[in-house]
Amino acid sequence: MQKDRDCYGNYFAEYAIYNASWDSSDWNVASVSYNGMASGLDVGGATITATWDTEFSFDNGSDTCDVIQSSTTQNAGMIVQPPSVTNVVSQGATRISVSNTLGNTTITHFVTPKGAASSQVTLTVTISPNTQQIRNRISWEGAVESTTNPLQATISKDTAKKQVVKIKYGNVILKEFRVWVVWASIAPAELSIRYDDAIVIEPNVTGGIISGGYSFVHTIQPIEIFTDEDIPKFKGSNLNAPPGMNHPVTGESLAFGANKKWDNSRQTRGKRINPFNISQADTSQPPLPNLFNFPTDEVEGNDDANALPIEENNDPYDPNKLGKLTGLDRPFSGIAHRAGASNDTYEEHLQFREFSRLEIEGVWYKISTYCLWKLHTKFKKVNGKWINNGSVLELNNDVF
């Protein structure tokens, strides 16, 4: 708006300027239209200038006014602020709370076990202010932006990885994320079958005992989840007990099967093949139930009633075993020589699924495929003793 005065200093009525020309000191930061509408283009500062023609009137001393053509310029500073990310939600991964974040806590972490082929993690952010113009300038780095919603992007989770994801406004990073797709591979090493003629039930009761099993090394990927500075806090004790009630054979509570957030565990099923009705009292104690199956909950380790160091090492932060969990199991079956008659047979089939699990924000997830193995102990009574009759230790769950 402009307000003119006559030669004598009297004001005329105020009027709008329509013919001003507009300019920006930095057209990368701010543009201005022909009618003076300034728009932020990038984060930074710019000066918007309006220039218009004016007439300067003055009394020339002869009772007349002289008019000089001139122009007027007005400046206005403009600072373009980036939008802020006010929230982010995920599908297909668990968001890690700030209290469970190590290092730079402005980075938001998401963790998920590896999924099936083509499975994805979807991140959706909320920004403020949220205008179409701003959304037009949003871009993602490290994730595939949705074709329909620039505030949404996806990351594949079909392989273990650390994915650095950034959402940007122009060249400015609005927020940084880490998407951790974790997975463990399990390598077994055989603890071969052996036969012992030893005390089996009580001091005066000897029998045949067949044992065998495997030791396991679980290698967790990506290794950066242990070595980076900015990581989810998975070191230390678990918050919640893993699922499950009691061990099917020993009756021990499965609640103590994990003592850390990373855990190696095992499921078991078993059955007795007992054509000659050998009494359970004449077998190793506690006796094997006639039949029990794998748990239906894939995260339950029903053969994992404790996390004793002799059987499990669940500290993948140990510099000597970085990123690794170790475990072993050497089950056995025994039968007293006093039981049965010559040529009787007796079998105990034990089958196992070795797996890794991780507690993410209080919820347990399976983070490996099952490593299958079995010990089928087969006895035959010969010359008054139960001997090994072709017991099987193999990496499969065939022929239960």
Next chain:
Amino acid sequence: MKGLFKLLVLISLCILFSVTNTLSQNVDVKQSKASLVLSKDYWVALNSAKEETKNENRENLKLCLQSQFFEVKTICVRSIVNLEGENILEKLVSMLFSNQIPQRSTERNLQRKEFNFVLIESIEKITGLKLLVTEEINVKEINRILKESRKWLASRKGIKFDENQFDEVTASDELLGYP
């Protein structure tokens, strides 16, 4: 006179009933305490073992050596060694031999291995022998310790020690989880 006799008989019967009843109650109390030591409830058995230790009840402490819980047996072994000394040695040696039965539960197997040390230390305390010569124990060491303990026992009894008459532990280190 007849009435007086009847009265005496009645008084006698009352006294007899009273004595029998007291005896019966005593027996019940003893059985009750014994069953607590062997309770299948861990906490009941543990508290009972502590109580028997406090009361120095030798019979129940001996009974307690049959407990299914290694922690309970540990309390009772340590207590009875102090009370019985050499008299309990044979039992302890026998327990060391029978403690070499593999357990299906890893935790119980670990407890069983720890219990070896409780027994060996108790035998050392009674005999004055230095039996534990390595930190790690295995079947060979167990058999050596059994042999030395039995030899010591035989000498105390004044009998000739014949190692062939005693059983050795035949289970393997792998089966028993020894290194």
